[in-house]
Amino acid sequence: MSKNQKTPATTTSNTEKDPSEWTTGDEPMTGAQKSYLKTLSDEAKEPFDEKLTKAEASRRIDELQKKTGRGAPKG
Template identity: 70%
Template sequence: MSKLDSDPKTNPGSNTEKDPDEWVSGDDPMTGAQASYLKTLSEQAKRPEAFSDKLSKAEASKLIDELRQAAGVAD
């Protein structure tokens, strides 16, 4: 892969799906949007106990993926 292929400025799709564990801001508190979506998803998946307002951005992202599958919400 050339440098141009991995440069997000010339190839914006090259890094659109990064593992949450690799996020620079992954340890920051989850965003308001993540919290709202997680609350809704945890209810849809019939797992309200899964929601916690203490999650990091990375933890919230992983839980969102898990609950989307449990709730049958399409990608």
């Protein structure tokens, strides 16, 4: 009988990696980023820039999450 061996979980994911270090950070933002950023921008009453790169969109999402309270740790 074989045992299922799991590889240990890594502590760093793409969501934790600095966007300036992303190899694809200069590509256009993804559809998911665009949709979520539009929602956050509307809620925060901030302008929405649809021409951001993946890295720029990630940083902007972080900023707007802080402003709107979305994505904040629940405790």
